[in-house]
Amino acid sequence: MLDRIIRTSLQNRGAVxxxxxxxxxxxxxxxxxxxxxxxxxxxxxxxxxxxxxxxLAPEEVELLVTFPVESALNGAxxxxxxxxxxxxxxxxxxxxxxxxxxxxLARQVVAERLQTVALPSGVDRPTLGPISSIMGEITFIALTxxxxxxxxxxxxxxxxxxxxxxxxxxxxxxxxxxxxVREYLVELDPAAVxxxxxxxxxxVRALEAxxxxxxxxxxxxxxxxxxxxxxxxxxxxxxxxxxxxxxxDRIPLRLGQIATVTLAPEPARGAASYRGMPAVxxxxxxxxxxxxxxxxxxxxRVLDDMQRTLPAGVVIQKENFRxxxxxxxxxxxxxxxxxxxxxxxxxxxxxxxxQPTKHFAAWTVDYExxxxxxxxxxxxxxxxxxxxxxxxxxxIRYVYRLEFELLLRDSGLLVQSIxxxxxxxxxxxxxxxxxxxxxxxxx
Numbered sequence: 334m335l336d337r338i339i340r341t342s343l344q345n346r347g348a349v350x351x352x353x354x355x356x357x358x359x360x361x362x363x364x365x366x367x368x369x370x371x372x373x374x375x376x377x378x379x380x381x382x383x384x385x386x387x388x389l390a391p392e393e394v395e396l397l398v399t400f401p402v403e404s405a406l407n408g409a410x411x412x413x414x415x416x417x418x419x420x421x422x423x424x425x426x427x428x429x430x431x432x433x434x435x436x437x438l439a440r441q442v443v444a445e446r447l448q449t450v451a452l453p454s455g456v457d458r459p460t461l462g463p464i465s466s467i468m469g470e471i472t473f474i475a476l477t478x479x480x481x482x483x484x485x486x487x488x489x490x491x492x493x494x495x496x497x498x499x500x501x502x503x504x505x506x507x508x509x510x511x512x513x514v515r516e517y518l519v520e521l522d523p524a525a526v527x528x529x530x531x532x533x534x535x536x537v538r539a540l541e542a543x544x545x546x547x548x549x550x551x552x553x554x555x556x557x558x559x560x561x562x563x564x565x566x567x568x569x570x571x572x573x574x575x576x577x578x579x580x581x582d583r584i585p586l587r588l589g590q591i592a593t594v595t596l597a598p599e600p601a602r603g604a605a606s607y608r609g610m611p612a613v614x615x616x617x618x619x620x621x622x623x624x625x626x627x628x629x630x631x632x633x634r635v636l637d638d639m640q641r642t643l644p645a646g647v648v649i650q651k652e653n654f655r656x657x658x659x660x661x662x663x664x665x666x667x668x669x670x671x672x673x674x675x676x677x678x679x680x681x682x683x684x685x686x687x688q689p690t691k692h693f694a695a696w697t698v699d700y701e702x703x704x705x706x707x708x709x710x711x712x713x714x715x716x717x718x719x720x721x722x723x724x725x726x727x728x729i730r731y732v733y734r735l736e737f738e739l740l741l742r743d744s745g746l747l748v749q750s751i752x753x754x755x756x757x758x759x760x761x762x763x764x765x766x767x768x769x770x771x772x773x774x775x776x
Contacts, residue, residue, distance in 0.1 A: 368624040369664070371656045374466050376621070377413070378436045380443045381462030382406075382426040384452070395419035397453050402426050405450045409442050426459075436464055436621070463505040469618040471625055472632065473653040475607035476512075476615070480646030483611060484598055487512030489647060490613040497639055498615070501631055503623035511605025512613040513598030517573055525591035531578055536588070543567060543576040570594045607650055614653075629657035 342349050386398050399419045406415055406428055414429040430439045440461055447459050476490050487509065495507045521536065549561035567573045574589030588594065605614040619628055636649050643649070 369660055370625050371659050372468050374468055374621055376466040377432055378430040378434045378439050380428045380440050382459050383462055384424045384459040386456040387422045389422055391419045391421055394424045398456055399424040401450050402459055405446045409446050464620055465505045465618045466621045470616060471619050472617050472655045474615040475650035475653060476613040477607050477610050477650055478647045481644060484513040484515050486613050487514055490615060497635055501635055503619055503628045504617060505620040506618040508616045510614040515596060516599045518595050518597040519592050521592045529586055529591055539576055539578045625656050626660060
């Protein structure tokens with residue numbers, strides 16, 4: 334089989350070269366479109382389960398939240414390992430599946446198991462985190478401003494920048510860090526509360542029911558159907574301050590009579606900065622398999638368009654950590670190394686050293702010893718213009734007789750292959766192993 338392949342290839346050199354050229358072109362085209370990443374994705378298919386339990390300490394979260402979630406997920410189809418972390422008011426469970434498992438099928442398995450989890454009252458239902466990987470954090474984006482307050486900067490980051498980035502195909506998650514998170518602050522006047530004879534629980538229940546849009550069915554009049562709904566959603570501090578806490582003797586008691594309602598930042602548990610300035614940092618994570626370079630270019634385009642619509646003084650800083658920069662620098666370094674190596678190799682052949690002009694070769698074959706003896710002689714032109722005759726001798730020990738019978742028919746191929754080696758070496762032609770024995774002798 335091997336002899337037939339060698340014979341066919343040598344007899345059809347044009348077809349072999351054409352096929353090699355087509356494969357080279359196709360390989361180059363495919364290589365140019367291959368996704369490039371900074372490291373291979375070494376993360377097994379993983380599903381993240383997040384459960385919020387506000388007000389609970391880590392010990393209670395572990396006992397009442399994390400442990401029931403882990404117990405429900407143990408033994409699920411394809412699960413190889415379960416890890417968890419319990420913190421103040423939050424529990425996170427990572428469910429790792431076997432390599433090669435479809436991540437969407439894994440999320441379906443986890444979602445079905447979570448339906449059977451019984452959690453205490455006041456604890457939110459477990460939710461699945463976005464699809465991402467350990468190497469998915471492709472860039473950090475900073476929002477800075479010397480005119481806009483930190484609370485407004487955080488609002489822009491969450492409602493404008495984050496939503497626009499999540500609309501880009503390939504981005505799985507955008508996490509804002511830093512800034513002031515806006516909330517409505519209700520400060521009760523203790524003396525007014527005692528005088529009104531109302532408890533804090535009554536105030537909390539009234540606020541929970543105040544900002545709601547209840548459905549009231551429909552009304553039919555004259556062949557027309559009208560939708561009836563209650564517009565009770567609070568949109569400002571004045572709306573909340575006008576919330577009715579109770580009605581006694583047809584006199585309503587409103588929240589503004591016993592408390593002050595303002596917009597204020599929630600207690601900060603961290604901060605973010607950019608080059609020493611307060612800022613809001615957004616961590617952008619990609620989906621597994623997304624092209625980092627193409628996704629970064631699309632993200633930059635979206636941010637450039639968004640910059641023109643932001644308020645004056647708000648600047649989007651993109652030159653932070655970027656995986657695309659590492660990839661582009663690595664590719665550039667490899668390209669420069671290949672270019673320099675090619676130039677040095679070309680200068681080695683095209684330099685002032687002697688250039689052979691005529692070749693003479695004669696060889697004899699000893700089939701019993703399986704040795705080919707070659708006498709090679711050529712004339713070369715020195716840099717000063719003089720002609721020097723050089724001579725060298727070779728012995729090649731071959732393994733397959735047919736291989737060299739074919740090579741002997743093409744003396745140019747044999748002489749070229751011998752001339753390309755200057756020292757003892759082991760190499761192969763057409764898949765056949767040969768041993769180069771003798772070394773070249775020059776003047």
